[in-house]
Amino acid sequence: MKTCKLQKRLSALFIAFVMTALCFIQVYPTASAEAEMKNKNGMYLNEALCVSGYGQYKQSREEWCDFIDKFCRSGYYQLTPYSAGSYAASPRGDMWQFDTPGHIAMMTSQGGNSTDGSMTCTGFVWHAIAHSLSIYSGIPISDTGEWVPNLSGFNEQGFTRSVWTGNNGSSRWYDFIRQYGVHYYEFDTKAEMLASGVLKKGDIIWLVDSSVGRKMNGLAIPADNHHVGIYYGNGSSDVWWQSGPTMGDGVLAPAYTYNSVNPIYGCAKSNTYIVLPWEGEKTAEEPQPVNNEPPEPKNPNGHYFNEAMAMAGGGTYTETAEQWQDFIDEYSANDYYKGTPYAYWLYAASPKGDLWQLENEYAKGMITGAGGSAELGGLNCMGFVWHALSNGLSHTFGLPMSVTGQWVPLNSAFNTYFPDRQCWSAGSGWTNYISYYNVMYYEFDTKEEMLSSGILCKGDIIWTVDGKVGTGFSGLLKLADDHHIGIYTGDGRSDQWWQSGPTKGDGRYDTAETSVNPIYGCSLDNTYVVIPFSSDRSASVPAVTTTSTAPTVSTTTTTTVETTAETTAINTSTAESSTSSAPSETTSAASETEPAADTTQAASTTEPVSTTVPTVAEPTPVTGTPSLGDIDGNNRIDSADASIVLEAYSLLSIGEDSGLTEEQLKFADVTGDGAVNSADASLILEYYAYLSVGGEKSPEEYFTHDTEHDSDKDDNEPTEPAKTEETDAKKNE
Secondary structure (H helix, E strand, O other): OOHHHHHHHHHHHHHHHHHHHHHHHOOOOOOOOOOOOOOOEEEOOOHHHHOOOOOOOOOHHHHHHHHHHHHHHOOOOOOEEOOOOOOOEEEEOOOOHOOOOHHHHHHOOOOOEEEOEEEEHHHHHHHHHHHHHHHOOOOOOHHHHHHEEEOHHEEEEEOOOOOOOOOOOOOHHHHHHHHEEEEEEOOOHHHHHHHHHOOOOOOOEEEEEOOOHHHHHHHHOOOOOOOOEEEEOOOOOOOEEEEOOOOOOOOHHHHHEEEEEOOOOOOOOOOOEEEEOOOOOOOOOOOOOOOOOOOOOOOOEEEEEHHHHHHHHHOOOOOHHHHEEEHHHHHHOOOOOOEEEOOOOOEEEEEEOHHHHHOOOHHHHHHOOOOEEEOOOEHHHHHHHHHHHHHHHHHHHHHHHHHHHHHHHOOOOHHHHOOOOOOOOOOOOHHHHHHHHOOOOOEOOOOOOOOOOOOOOOOEEEEEOOOOOOOHHHHOOOOOOEEEEEEEOOOOOOOOOEEEEEEOOOOOOOOOOEEEEEOOOOOOOOEEEEEOOOOOOOOOOOOOOOOOOOOOOOOOOOOOOOOOOOOOOOOOOOOHHOOOOOOOOOOOOOOOOOOOOOOOOOOOOOOOOOOOOOOOOOOOOOOOOOOOOOOOOOOOOOHHHHHHHHHHHHHEEEEEEEEOHHHHHHOOOOOOOOOOOOOHHHHHHHHHHHHHHHOOOHHHHHOOOOHHHOOOOOOOOOOOOOOOOOHHHHHOO
C-alpha cells in the first residue's frame, strides 16, 4: 500500500515537472530558434526610405538612435496627448497642423489640445522619422516627410505637409512594406519577440489587433486598434517609444495615453507582432576597393573636350583644367546661375545673371511659358552647359560670348533664333560634336560604377542617358525627352554635379532649378556618358588672380552645315508644338541631324594637342597649288575645309548631291578610303590643330594613307552611308 502511494506521488511529481517544464518552454522560448526573416531578398527599412526619397539620403542606425536618445525624453515629443484621430501628427515641439485654423478642430476633438499638441501613433512615428532624416540630411522636413508612410487619406486633408504615396495611391505602412519588399519578422507573442534575438534599438514594431487578423495578414486590414512604435530596448528588454497606451494592452483612458517611453503595449487587448529592422548587422569595415585599372575611353586616341573647343575656335585658345575649375568654383557658388528656374524649352539659355534672351519677346514668352520667369530667367540643361562653357571661355580669354559660344555645341537651330549669339555650327548637337572632333568619352551602366571608376575629375561633362531608349553613347544618339547633361563638381568619387534640372531625385521635375546637388537624371532609369574635360586630371586649387592681355580674336570664317532634318530637343514639352506659333520642335536629347558615325573610329593615333594655351599665332597657311585637304582652294587647310567636308557628308547621307566638284571630292578624301565622311573632316581638323602647335609636315606627308592614320579605319565603310530607320525618323521629325 505504501509502495503504491509512493509510486503515485512520484508519478504525480514527474507529471507536474514535465508540465511545468513545458509551460516554461512555451512562455519563455529560447533564442536559439532563429526567427524567419520575411522578404529576404528585399531591403532594410532605412534602405527603403532612401529609395522612397529618390536616393537622396540613407540614414544609419547610429544616426537614428542618436536622434531617439536626444528626443525621446525631451518635451519636444514627450507627454504630447494621444489622439484617436487618424491624422494627428503635431508634437508639442512642432504644432505645425495647428497653424491652419480649419485643422484645429481635427487635432483637438479626439484627445489633443492647442497647448500640448496632438499625435496618433502613426502620426508620431511618421514625424519622428521625417524629423530625424531632415536633421541629418539637411533636407527640409516638408520634403523628408514625403518619404515616410502614414495612413491613406493623409494627403487629402489639406495639410501643408505630405506623406509617402505608393504606386497604388495608398500611404499605408502595409503598402510601403509590400512596394519596397521591406524585411520583417512576425511573432505570435511579445515574449517570443523579446526572446528572438532579432530586436535592435530603433526598429519599428507593429502590434496587430488579433480580432481582425494575425501578423502581416492582419496588418493588411485597416483597423482602429493596430498600433506602432519605436523599439528602445537592448534586444530583450520590454521597452519602446510610442504615442498611445502606457498602462497595459487596450487601456485607452485619456489619462494613460500619451507620448512616452514605456513597456510595449498595444491598443487592442490581444495582439500579434511585426518587427521592421532599421538596418542590417554591421560587419567589420573593409577598405573600399580601389580601381587601379580605370576603364578605357572610347575614341582612346582622340581629343579631350577642351582641345575640341580649341579646334572649334580656330586652334588658338585652349582652356586649361585649372582655369575651368576656377570658373566653376566662383560661379557655382554665387547667384549668377544658382536658383535660375529650369525651363524645358530647348533653347532656354538665360541665367539670372544674364537675361539676354528675354530681350527677344518671342524667346521671353517661350522661356516664361516653360518654367522660367522674367525676373529669374530660365535654363534648359543643354542651355545651361552651353552658357557656362561659353562664359568660362569668355572669362579666361577676355573674349565676348558671341565669339566663345560658337566653340560649344548646343543645337544648330539655336542660331536661327538668336543671331547675336551663336553656338557651334559645323554640325548639330553634342553627338555630332563628339564625332566631328573625335572626342574621348566613357560609358557606365550605373552611377555607382561611374563614381567608383576613378576617371572622374572636376569639370568633366556628364550625360545621363534615358535608359528606356538605350545605353551609353548609342542611347544618346536616339531621340528621348529625358536625356540630361551637367558638369561634375566632385572630388572624383563623390556624387555631386552642377546642372539645371532635377534637384531631389531621378525623374523628379517638381523641384528643378540650377544648383549643385547629387547626380540625378531626368529619367527614372539612366546610364551615363562622361566626357573628360582635359588631360589634367587633378582637382582645382585655390584660384590665383592674374592679369593678362586677351589675344587677338581669330576671324576665320566657317561654313555652317545646313541640314534637312529637323533638330530635336532635350526635355522639351510635348505640348509645346501644339501651343506655340513658332516652328515646332521635336522632343529629343540627342539633337542630331546626321547619321551616327562609327564612334569607335579614331581619326588619328597621334598624341592629343597640348592643353596649354598656344603662344603661336594662326597656323602657317599651306601655299601653292591646291592640294589634299584644301577643299575651298584658298591655299590653306583650316576648319572651313572641314566644315565643307562635313556638309558634303550630310548631303550624301540623305541621298543628295554633295555639291562638290570631282576635284574637290578627291581633295576631301584625306583618309583615302574612297568615301567622303566625318572621318575626313576630323582628320583635316587634326591637321589644322597640328599646324597650330608648330607642325611642319606637308598635307601629303600627314595624310599618307598607308601610315598609322588608317589603323582604326573601317575598310568596308560605304561611300554613301546606309539609310536606316533611325536616319529616316530623324529626317521626318
